[in-house]
Amino acid sequence: MKDRREFLSVAGRIAGSIALASGSGFARAMHAAEKLTAAGPDAAARDEAFWTTYRNAFTPDPGHKWFNCLAFNPTSASTHESFLNKERGWNSWPLAHAGEVFGSKKKEALRARLAGLVNASSDEIALTRNTTEGICNVIFGLDLSKGDEVVITTQDYGTFLNAWAQRERRDGIKVRSIALPVPAKQLDDLVEPFRQAINPRTKVVMFSHLSDPVGQIFPARAIADIAHKTGACVIADGALTFGCMPVDLKAMDCDFYGTSLHKGVFASTGTGFLYVKRERIRSVWPLYGAAEKEADDIRKFEHRGTAPVTAFAAVNDALDLHEKIGFENMAARYRYLKRLWADQLVGHSRCRFNVSLEPEHSCGIASLVIDGVEPVKLYEYLYTKREISAWPIRDSEFPALWVSPYPFTTPSELDVLASALTEVANKGLPS
């Protein structure tokens, strides 16, 4: 090794050839995805040849059957390789070079890319480590006075329910947590409770764009319109929507939207973004503090100290494949898979769903109730005896089995799931 430049170019060539060798599944998926757009979403959803190719970019275990998408999403082999190479390099490259792993140029490029995917502007997108960080910046950062009211729902994520409880205790605000019909028969069933709860003292309205325990898609624009009429701002928890379906933040007209990239777009863990409508940026104190001169700068939400930048450096890899497939096609695939297993149980006298299976109500997630069968025991039975993993919702308001197929889940795997569930519905759990 003669000098620094030679060392780096050799290292780069080695890394590149390794990438080509082990990223071939990813490359095939990228190539195959090019044909999806012409076919249209419905055809794309059913193109099992493509989804098999896509599956091979992830190499999931062929034995167990997993239905925990959006709870645990692995990255593709290629994205993971990209992350690992940067992680190793970070520990040996000199300081200046390591800064290029995810320096300001790359950061701004990613910001712009994400903004483009949600119909927002770059100056409205802050890079965060996850949904929790983005949303908690807003929950704790809004100026609220004693007596101000906040409307949330019982379907919101537990961390955020507690964050609001914390503010209620410390700041004397009033938090109204509204229960919603489960399942909602029509979307207006979800809007009316907000209409009833929002009043002139309401300063914040928060809901999940797609709720975690139930899988319900909320009519964001309709809720936002009601909230804005009284001067309240709107926070949408988008953890389970970005990447799973098209998201248009201008159309939604929410003021804040937080999401994770390690869920819907299968990026490395520890990546996400927070959208803040430009005119609202000044109204939020960032969680980790920022200088006064940054009051209107979206980057004020990014002063969080040492962060795993290597995860961010690998995000583009994940986005490349996801964009190539298309968000509409991904949503169609999720909905198609949901119907493949759920339709086998609809109409069963002992089965009911906590969410409508219609496309405007749900995407890939559906939570199932089998009368007389406790969800935790159902989960245990499926996991230990049938090699099926679907998560139990233990919430007392809507206990159920949470089923969320991956885009690469196969129809035969869904048949195995449906068959097992039908058996339990017919005979109960074996003793």
Place this chain on the structure above:
Amino acid sequence: MDTVPLFTRREMVRSTMAFAAWPSLRSLATVKVPTNSPTAPDDEAYWMQVRSQFEWEPESSNLVTVVRGISPKHVRELTVTRATELNSLEITKVITRNWRQEVRKKVAGFIGSPVENVALVRNTTEGVTTVLSNWPLKHGDEILTSSAEHGHFYDTLAQRAARDGVTIRRFHYPAPATSAQSILEAIEHAMTPRTRLVMVGHIVLFGQINPARQIADLVHARGAKLLVDGVLAIGHIPTDVRAMDCDFYAAGFHKFACGPRATAAFYVRPGLIEQLPPLFGRYSEDEQGMVHLKWNSAEITKYEVFGAHPDGQFLALGDAVDFLSKIGVEHIQKRLFYLTSRWMTRAQRLPAFRAAVRLEPVHCAGLVGFELSGKKYEAVDDVLDKRHVLVGGTESYGGFFGIPENAPRSLFCPNAGLCTSLADVDRLAEAIEVAAQAA
């Protein structure tokens, strides 16, 4: 399997999966971690064995691990291995439910804390911000800090002042400090009856070791609490939070401690956890699925709820702690002081050389801030760069050598570390000599 690993949703981690493509990426770094302690700071055979555990570009002298630390190869590989294990659908099959407690125990032991008072957080900023933003204060209460702290924390403090009407005071840090007493006097002079919280670094930006216990005694005698930023001290000098008697302590492991990035210890003294709300809402489910809202509980784990995080970093942290413990941090301190003495003794012969700390074991170890009086910062930087001597620098604000705060200057801050050799510090000394003699 015999039992069902029923995790709460927040405890879910990703578990092992064999990627057929991975073997070519696995490093074949040989793990030869020293299994004994060194005999002396100049036991070169031993220290070069320690150095061989690291990997960096051979042409450079890396004296900048205080800015961006590197882990020994086996910790790096373990981080990578764990990350791969976690990148799988088979979440529940490999990672044990209690891994976090196991790591917490090691970290607690390393900093002399009861395990129930240490939280694993993502960085120093997270721990420090929890205290600066959330420690209960009333309008008119005061927070005191020094002029030698991490720059971003001044913004955090200013924000607290703007939101809650708290007054922020900053005492001028004596540099170079002639004695512990000079530091204590500066603090005592700046404290008022309204001071409720004092924040200082265990080691400040230019390498001065603070007399932490004496500061704690002074602060407590005045009815205030002490927050210590330990990021420059952990793995550099021995840390014992109980001996220090601080109320809060936060320290990231990625600098002198050679740990994985985005891992830190956050200590809260017994009896104070209930009063200090976390930055994020605490959420837990019991076995019946009941959500418990515990922001004001006495559980230290409430500070560990911050959403999804690449837990591979934490899973490898225990090994980083073991690595340092095997060597012994007290030996590390002596070794780093030995290396510092080697270059600084040469540099001190130069009339232009001015260090912000005195070269004495009570004042410094591996980190020293300096300037070459009369020489432009960029010119000196250029000499260092051309000679591939990588050093860090302080943020530019005053308080050094009596420089007024309205005319701040930056200092160079080279640091010796476990990957530093005698040749590295000799190269630094030579570069300083060349820079000092340049026109």
